[in-house]
Amino acid sequence: MSAWGRRPEVLRMTRQRSALTALLEQTPDFRSAQQLHEMLRGQGEAISLATVYRALQAMAEEGEVDVLRGSDSELRYRRCRRGEHHHHLVCRSCGHTVEVTETVVERWAARTAREHGFAAVSHAVELSGLCASCLDKT
Amino acid sequence: MSAWGRRPEVLRMTRQRSALTALLEQTPDFRSAQQLHEMLRGQGEAISLATVYRALQAMAEEGEVDVLRGSDSELRYRRCRRGEHHHHLVCRSCGHTVEVTETVVERWAARTAREHGFAAVSHAVELSGLCASCLDKT
């Protein structure tokens, strides 16, 4: 814990950063840092993997991207579309993602926490399944 | 994907395995493989970390333990109270865990998935907060 190693006061918009931002802008689904790196290299961008990691980390802290942890050990990122709280419905075959906003779960989480004497409760809800087009391909 | 490297037909109850089982039996909260390993060593058991990992993996496949992936990169395990589908309410300070069974979320997940054309949907729901006793300690 601890170690919020000091954060810069401003984020500089460098060539690498804007390339990554642009890529995220046109990428609808969650991608891992390594995938994003490959995509950038693939389109001729000169950028190192470390930079991608650092940029994504910074953007996540700014709330500019959503971070998701799948069943494997890698984090996946996607540009955040909405300010408010939401969850994701992810296709486990192609990665296609739908953002879902719902109050049912929110209320259930709050009630459950209260019943058990917990406070400051946050909840993580992720749905995964097979999307319509992946079902067709079968 | 793939590689369901062949599984043994029977699980042998070795000294290491029963020590781990016993430990899990008396451990109410989720613990990482490394924590469990240390606890075993601490009580004088001779067992390697690799064995702990392999045993937990096997037990997870058998459905004997629940696996949870926290915000960090490590998996945490706990003996599964055999039975129906459930979720967890975990204290982010002490790790104390409460099992929660609820149908509200289940129904919401199913409905949401259907609305978006998804099938074979599974859901992961984890609540984390501060439990009553950790709140008191403050």
Place this chain on the structure above:
DNA sequence: TTCCCTGCAAAGCTTTTGCAGTGGG
């Protein structure tokens, strides 16, 4: 000019695996 950002390479972490020897059934 300042000091944030970048690349590279090395290091860190958790988890997995190859191998040869051991022991449960």
Place this chain on the structure above:
DNA sequence: CCCACTGCAAAAGCTTTGCAGGGAA
């Protein structure tokens, strides 16, 4: 007697970090 299990150490992934040079503002 098999062959699953174990320990050890090396390897595998993903991610982070130290350092020195570069480039936004």
